[in-house]
Amino acid sequence: MSQALPPIVLDHPLVRHKLTRLRDRNTSTAGFRRLTRELSLLLAYEATRGLSLVPRHIEAPSGPMEGEELDGKKLCFVSILRAGNGLLDGMLDLVPSARVGHIGLRRDHETLEVSEYYFNMPSDVPGRTCIVLDPMLATGHSAAAALTRVKEAGAKSPVFACLLAVPEGIAHMRERHPDVQIVTCSIDSHLDEHGYIVPGLGDAGDRLFGTR
Numbered sequence: 075m076s077q078a079l080p081p082i083v084l085d086h087p088l089v090r091h092k093l094t095r096l097r098d099r100n101t102s103t104a105g106f107r108r109l110t111r112e113l114s115l116l117l118a119y120e121a122t123r124g125l126s127l128v129p130r131h132i133e134a135p136s137g138p139m140e141g142e143e144l145d146g147k148k149l150c151f152v153s154i155l156r157a158g159n160g161l162l163d164g165m166l167d168l169v170p171s172a173r174v175g176h177i178g179l180r181r182d183h184e185t186l187e188v189s190e191y192y193f194n195m196p197s198d199v200p201g202r203t204c205i206v207l208d209p210m211l212a213t214g215h216s217a218a219a220a221l222t223r224v225k226e227a228g229a230k231s232p233v234f235a236c237l238l239a240v241p242e243g244i245a246h247m248r249e250r251h252p253d254v255q256i257v258t259c260s261i262d263s264h265l266d267e268h269g270y271i272v273p274g275l276g277d278a279g280d281r282l283f284g285t286r
């Protein structure tokens with residue numbers, strides 16, 4: 075059996091600085107959105123590291139050269155509603171031509187089963203690299219369900235990108251999707267009894283959209 079891929083953690087002073095401001099409960103909604111956009115651009119940089127290139131001949135100002143360009147179909151970002159939408163702007167700043175899909179999932183509080191209420195993807199997913207987005211990898215149930223759907227749709231080498239992850243969520247993903255690369259800005263300590271990441275940043279959706 076193949077080994078699960080270890081998560082990639084963005085280890086960079088700018089990421090640590092921005093993450094500290096993001097976690098701060100006194101950061102405004104506007105500040106939280108701006109920081110999320112900046113961090114998601116940096117996440118996109120790392121999450122796209124595995125993209126393949128093909129040679130491209132160009133005429134540079136000082137003469138012809140063999141350059142490179144991305145191979146295959148355009149990338150697809152897949153937002154897990156609603157908080158995943160907060161990561162889209164930064165991702166699209168870096169990859170403006172990417173396609174975007176959305177998945178809506180809800181959790182039954184009694185059975186803890188995840189069910190889908192929305193699924194909208196580009197029609198030609200087979201062969202496209204998909205990067206699934208959710209700011210928080212907490213229990214990992216939504217992320218795993220989203221990855222299953224994206225794989226069923228035919229996505230190539232899917233990646234999961236988040237701002238924060240905890241060992242519980244990483245373990246769940248490694249069990250269900252050992253082939254999926256997780257890219258995160260930090261691995262936090264644990265989940266509290268309400269399912270919040272500790273130290274975390276609170277409810278990512280509420281902080282992004284100014285609800286509650």
Ligand code: URA
Nearest residue numbers: 212270271276277278
């Ligand atoms: N979702 C959030 O928004 N925050 C957490 O801490 C855990 C899951």
